Amino acid sequence: MPLSTVTVLSSASTASSSHSRMSDGLPFPRNMSGVSDFEVEHTLKLHGSSPKTQRRRRTSSDYSSEAAYRTRVARLLNAKARPFSVCxxxxxxxxxxxxxxxxxxxxxxxxxxxxxxxxxxxxxxxxxxxxxxxxxxxxxxxxxxxxxxxxxxxxxxxxxxxxxxxxxxxxxxxxxxxxxxxxxxxxxxxxxxxxxxxxxxxxxxxxxxxxxxxxxxxxxxxxxxxxxxxxxxxxxxxxxxxxxxxxxxxxxxxxxxxxxxxxxxxxxxxxxxxxxxxxxxxxFGTAEINPDPLISPSDNFLDMVSPVLNMSRGRKIAFSLSGDYGVNPGEVLADSLVPDLKGGDSILYHALKLYKLAPELRWTAGGYVWALDQVVDLSIDTEEESPTSRVPFSVLNGPRASVVASPLRTSFSTSSESGEDDIRTRVKRSGAISLADADIVVLSDSSLGAPITKERVFFVQSGELEKLVVNILLVVYVP
The missing domain is CATH 2.60.120 (Jelly Rolls)
Incomplete structure (x- = not known):
């Protein structure tokens, strides 16, 4: 039987007991004179039992019920957190x-x-x-x-x-x-x-x-x-x-x-x-949990990849992706798109993995490239930053020069030279470096007119909301 407690005021006056019973509904006297502000709680005896007996009964019943309740709650939450079967x-x-x-x-x-x-x-x-x-x-x-x-x-x-x-x-x-x-x-x-x-x-x-x-x-x-x-x-x-x-x-x-x-x-x-x-x-991607993909490049495709890799030994080469992935480069890492690669992007990625290489995806724009673990963050104030020089370009020597350009050129969509310098400053302050400094050679063929992935990053310039077009590079080092 639960312990019963009532509050009784320390006062010699009990004359207002009937009034108390009517005013606040309590069947026990309450001092309404304001003589003392102290309240003392007393344990009442119920059914002739002593306070010690009442306390012992409460311990044995309430605590056992609470323990059973906690056990059932823990069991339910454990089943919810780790389901192992479903029908x-x-x-x-x-x-x-x-x-x-x-x-x-x-x-x-x-x-x-x-x-x-x-x-x-x-x-x-x-x-x-x-x-x-x-x-x-x-x-x-x-x-x-x-x-x-x-x-x-x-x-x-x-x-x-x-x-x-x-x-x-x-x-x-x-x-x-x-x-x-x-x-x-x-x-x-x-x-x-x-x-x-x-x-x-x-x-x-x-x-x-x-x-x-x-x-x-x-x-x-x-x-x-x-x-x-x-x-x-x-x-x-x-x-x-x-x-x-x-x-x-x-x-x-x-x-x-x-x-x-x-x-x-x-x-x-x-x-x-x-x-x-x-x-x-x-x-469909070789990263994350399972390295066993659902697709495999054809022998003919691998035969085309092999000589390119052999002629690129000691270089860090890159390919532009062509799929539309609909992501915000300012919020996600480029390499997180590996499981979502599609079309020729996916086939090329898997082909490079078959050669035991470690391809990675990176954001790029205007001849600059971001690191593997960086997003394109253009929210940096650049008003006091001095303009920088244009991005240098280099040409790959050798018989493949007709189909290879290094680095990739992507024009900034701006209305003036000052606007372009401002974006270049933002890009550099966000952590990007030039493709030449990153020693990345982008393999491309302008005569094909192949589509290139275009994702967009919003930023504010001169009080206007602008969008920077960002591409994705599949970068791999060939030892």
């Missing part, structure tokens, strides 16, 4: 689902859904079960009804369900991989088709070692009871998914991280069937 439903009518497979005798069969084996066991399902092998490590051809079964990998099997046509991977990414960098993608590869007959289940299986980041299990619309999927993470926390038992209109999918264990509880009635998929991480 959902596929918006497909099970009647439109068909499974195609080839038996040991080379005959192709089709299995239509939904299925209720207690009402009608399709002959094609009997053929599929007969072709299955036990999940046990021994891999014996003969198995009991309590074994988990899987369709052999050497026999073709496919389904009319294509999970790539549904936003399952988007849901997996948003929940299990919310911090996945831009340019990284999840792909799937069908793993196995599994069957659990009545009484069958599966203990925790060894985690696959095929570099997958997650597993997706799609429960096929076959009616069953029991057979829940139990997923356990590395901390021992469990989550259970029931598969919906193949009810009409329900096709449940479940995804869980690759470092989780999973098992199937015994099927009490009917038959459980599922298709599992491995989820893998791929990228």
């Amino acid at each position: 959902g439903r596929i918006p497909v009518d099970p009647a439109n689902l068909t499974l195609f497979f080839r038996s040991k005798g080379g005959i192709t069969h089709s299995l239509d859904f939904p299925i209720d084996v207690d009402q009608d066991l399709p002959p094609s399902l009997e053929v599929l079960i007969a072709a299955c092998r036990p999940q046990s490590p021994s891999g014996l051809e003969e198995f009991s009804g309590n074994d988990a079964l899987f369709y052999p990998h050497n026999l073709p099997i496919t389904t009319s369900l294509e999970i790539a046509n549904h936003p399952i991977l988007d849901a997996v990414r948003n929940t299990l991989f919310p911090t996945l960098p831009t340019g990284h993608y999840l792909t799937t590869l069908r793993d196995k088709v599994q069957v659990w007959l009545k009484g069958g289940g599966m203990k925790a299986q060894p985690r696959p070692n095929d570099a997958r980041v997650a597993t997706i299990v799609v429960t096929l619309p076959v009616r069953f009871r029991g057979g829940s999927l139990v997923v356990k993470n590395a901390d021992g926390i469990e989550e259970k998914f029931y598969g919906r038992g193949g009810k009409p209109g329900d096709m449940e999918w479940t995804a869980f991280m690759a470092d989780c264990d999973h098992e199937i509880e015994p099927v009490q009635k009917g038959c459980r069937m599922s298709i599992s998929y491995g989820v893998y991480l791929r990228t």
Whole structure:
């Protein structure tokens, strides 16, 4: 029972007790004379118990409730912070689902859904079960009804369900991989088709070692009871998914991280069937998490890159990008665009990486280039800065001079010489240096008329809002 406290004024007068009861609603006397401003709290005895007993009861009840409350809150917040599994439903009518497979005798069969084996066991399902092998490590051809079964990998099997046509991977990414960098993608590869007959289940299986980041299990619309999927993470926390038992209109999918264990509880009635998929991480850029890209330059393209690199040994060369990336150079680093490279920009970047080089992206404008870790910040006051000389240019000697210009020339869009000098001063004060000082040779061919990436940085000049056109260079040193 909680401790009850009331406030009683230290006053000899109790004459106003009835008035107090009416004025402030308290059933205890309150001094209204203003003789003393001190208030003393007294603990009242309730139901004949002593204050010590009341204090002991409060400690044993309230603190235990608070501890349980804190434990549940901590558990909830931990699950929210580190989800390891997620489930959902596929918006497909099970009647439109068909499974195609080839038996040991080379005959192709089709299995239509939904299925209720207690009402009608399709002959094609009997053929599929007969072709299955036990999940046990021994891999014996003969198995009991309590074994988990899987369709052999050497026999073709496919389904009319294509999970790539549904936003399952988007849901997996948003929940299990919310911090996945831009340019990284999840792909799937069908793993196995599994069957659990009545009484069958599966203990925790060894985690696959095929570099997958997650597993997706799609429960096929076959009616069953029991057979829940139990997923356990590395901390021992469990989550259970029931598969919906193949009810009409329900096709449940479940995804869980690759470092989780999973098992199937015994099927009490009917038959459980599922298709599992491995989820893998791929990228169009070679930076960040996964160095295995989704694209690869052709041999012909590499044959064109190789002689250029051989003739550029000992130099730091650069190529102008041509894509439109729609970013603000004053807010983002140029090298952060690596995962978003597209077209020939992406192909060239990957080609340089295949040669074990370290290409990097940098902002450039008017013959100046910013460092790898710098943005284009033109918000510096330059009124008292003296004008500087024009950017020097150099010509690369040799037979390639007709197609190579060094450094890149990009005109400042200004209305006067003083305006150009002001921008040049801003650019230098922001940390940029000339291409000649950076010892960067830009490879280009003016006869092609190829487009060049143009991003824009806003700045104020003479009370007017202006835009500086900024390009992107793909810079690489060839040892």
